Amino acid sequence: xxxxxxSAPEIPGQSTPQAAGVTSDTSNSHTPKRSWWADGAxxxxxxxxxxLHGSLLGRWVVDDAAITFAYARSIDEGLxxxxxxxxxxxxxxxxxxxxxxxxVGRRLGLFDHRAVLGVPDLILFPKALGMLCALGVLIAxxxxxxxxxxxxxxxxxxxxxxxxxxxxxxxxxxxxxxNPLYACVATVLAATLVRAVTTGNLxxxxxxVASGLLALVAALTRPDGAVLAGVYPLLLLLTLRxxxxxxxxxxxxxxxxxxxxxxxxxxxxxxxVFGRFVPNTAVAKAQELPDAELFGRTTGELLTFAGxxxxxxxxxxIGIALTRPGMPRAALGAVALPLALTLCAFGILEPDWxxxxxxxxxxxxxxxxxxxxxxxxxAERGGPRPxxxxxxxxxxxxxxxxxxxxxxxxxxxxxPTLPMCLVVHRDGVMFNEYADRLGTRDASVLLPSLGGTxxxxxxxxxxxxxxxxxxxxxxxxxxxxxRLRRYAxxxxxxxFVHAVxxxxxxTGMTEPRLTAEGYLPLYRTADGxxxxxxxxxxxxxxxxxxxxAWAARAVPDAYExxxxxxxxxx
Numbered sequence: 001x002x003x004x005x006x007s008a009p010e011i012p013g014q015s016t017p018q019a020a021g022v023t024s025d026t027s028n029s030h031t032p033k034r035s036w037w038a039d040g041a042x043x044x045x046x047x048x049x050x051x052l053h054g055s056l057l058g059r060w061v062v063d064d065a066a067i068t069f070a071y072a073r074s075i076d077e078g079l080x081x082x083x084x085x086x087x088x089x090x091x092x093x094x095x096x097x098x099x100x101x102x103x104v105g106r107r108l109g110l111f112d113h114r115a116v117l118g119v120p121d122l123i124l125f126p127k128a129l130g131m132l133c134a135l136g137v138l139i140a141x142x143x144x145x146x147x148x149x150x151x152x153x154x155x156x157x158x159x160x161x162x163x164x165x166x167x168x169x170x171x172x173x174x175x176x177x178x179n180p181l182y183a184c185v186a187t188v189l190a191a192t193l194v195r196a197v198t199t200g201n202l203x204x205x206x207x208x209v210a211s212g213l214l215a216l217v218a219a220l221t222r223p224d225g226a227v228l229a230g231v232y233p234l235l236l237l238l239t240l241r242x243x244x245x246x247x248x249x250x251x252x253x254x255x256x257x258x259x260x261x262x263x264x265x266x267x268x269x270x271x272x273v274f275g276r277f278v279p280n281t282a283v284a285k286a287q288e289l290p291d292a293e294l295f296g297r298t299t300g301e302l303l304t305f306a307g308x309x310x311x312x313x314x315x316x317x318i319g320i321a322l323t324r325p326g327m328p329r330a331a332l333g334a335v336a337l338p339l340a341l342t343l344c345a346f347g348i349l350e351p352d353w354x355x356x357x358x359x360x361x362x363x364x365x366x367x368x369x370x371x372x373x374x375x376x377x378x379a380e381r382g383g384p385r386p387x388x389x390x391x392x393x394x395x396x397x398x399x400x401x402x403x404x405x406x407x408x409x410x411x412x413x414x415x416p417t418l419p420m421c422l423v424v425h426r427d428g429v430m431f432n433e434y435a436d437r438l439g440t441r442d443a444s445v446l447l448p449s450l451g452g453t454x455x456x457x458x459x460x461x462x463x464x465x466x467x468x469x470x471x472x473x474x475x476x477x478x479x480x481x482x483r484l485r486r487y488a489x490x491x492x493x494x495x496f497v498h499a500v501x502x503x504x505x506x507t508g509m510t511e512p513r514l515t516a517e518g519y520l521p522l523y524r525t526a527d528g529x530x531x532x533x534x535x536x537x538x539x540x541x542x543x544x545x546x547x548x549a550w551a552a553r554a555v556p557d558a559y560e561x562x563x564x565x566x567x568x569x570x
Contacts, residue, residue: 039142039153062416062420067467071093130180131174140184152376182222186228186365190335190339212256224345283466284467295347307400332374346363423562424455426449426562427498434551435458442460445497446488446496481507481508485507488509497531497532511530520534531551
């Protein structure tokens with residue numbers, strides 16, 4: 001198959017290459033012979049743009065990613081799925097597929113072992129994985145485009161430019177979190193189904209099984225990735241023709257089983273090991289049932305960020321492409337369906353505190369693929385005027401979109417979401433020093449910023465945000481702050497408590513309550529929070545004064561200098 005398109009109308013559901021709007025080289029002597037060099041150059045250029053934008057974020061890795069790093073360390077060291085030695089098994093992560101890649105990297109000596117040119121591999125390795133996934137996204141886009149349009153390199157190049165300029169996509173691809181794998185799998189799924197449609201093999205075993213397994217990887221990368229399990233059955237339903245019910249039902253059942261059977265086994269294992277059917281993180285974040293108001297608000301904000309003129313032009317082009325005779329409608333549907341489902345998944349999730357539309361990462365590559373295929377496909381089938389109109393509309397709306405995003409992108413690059421390095425210095429190193437200067441033994445700390453602390457702390461760590469503390473997660477989900485405090489002060493009895501800002505207010509870990517529970521201040525913040533130590537754990541009270549004077553200097557310095565310097569010791 002050359003992947004070139006014809007102008008013959010597609011018959012949805014027909015199981016031949018011609019039904020997808022393509023022909024073989026032997027059936028059309030005018031089909032152009034295309035090499036891979038142009039597509040390869042477009043992939044390389046797009047990857048370079050994404051890498052260049054990502055480099056502007058420096059060593060930034062978001063602190064939540066370091067929670068998974070800590071679990072990878074424990075698993076590789078034979079401790080099991082625990083946040084640190086001696087802790088009980090808790091699923092304080094929601095990305096087992098990404099966790100598996102980190103464990104493999106650590107086992108191979110590529111992760112959590114050393115620094116390269118002064119940069120810890122705790123930062124380098126996940127960023128390298130992000131770059132590989134970005135290239136995987138672009139390669140999948142190129143493969144899909146080659147099957148549907150003649151100038152496939154235009155689709156790939158346009159995708160590289162759009163993704164490389166998108167701070168939401170770039171930031172979360174290099175954040176250390178699982179977003180790169182999710183985006184890559186979603187795009188590969190679309191490309192796989194495009195190939196199945198254009199080769200007339202949509203009902204074959206391989207597309208059915210592959211779609212189910214890719215959806216499985218997505219669901220094990222992020223819980224909301226499970227929505228991709230609906231792509232293949234929906235595509236079969238939307239291309240259904242009379243007399244084809246049974247073959248399509250059989251193919252849908254095979255694809256669903258490829259996803260559902262291993263996923264059910266994983267859920268059973270999760271409940272056996274952790275005692276929950278969902279990750280503990282999902283309980284702590286208290287995801288509620290979706291409603292129309294939430295969906296409208298979150299998707300509206302996302303589309304506003306993308307730029308409404310661009311969104312409207314893209315929707316119009318995709319809509320025309322899906323309805324115009326001669327366009328490969330079933331193949332375009334193979335891209336539009338995962339785009340729609342991932343957009344819906346984004347819309348029903350509670351807004352994420354990390355900002356910059358973290359849950360929308362797969363939406364961007366699927367969106368630019370759908371837009372590119374529609375725009376180039378229509379231009380190739382149209383005359384000079386339609387081509388000029390498409391070029392002018394896209395150019396104008398892209399300029400408007402980029403100008404609107406520029407200020408937000410600059411602000412995020414200047415101060416990205418809670419860097420791991422900051423938490424390493426502010427919490428991990430700081431509380432180690434508190435314990436050393438006070439001479440406390442078997443010390444523990446309760447705090448909400450967990451990732452960098454777990455990587456560097458010598459103390460037993462308790463999670464005030466509940467991600468790795470089931471009892472705290474249940475209390476947060478129920479909105480029962482008093483239950484949380486009783487558990488913290490009566491059962492955990494941490495040596496140190498750190499709570500500032502929203503976490504001090506949300507949990508009631510403020511000065512009056514901490515004082516009443518027998519805690520002494522080491523460092524106060526303007527919002528009533530700060531660092532506290534349990535009075536009966538201080539064996540040398542005379543050390544408190546000098547320690548407070550030291551903290552008054554050291555804590556601001558940690559905020560000032562902790563954003564880029566990450567130690568590798570543990």
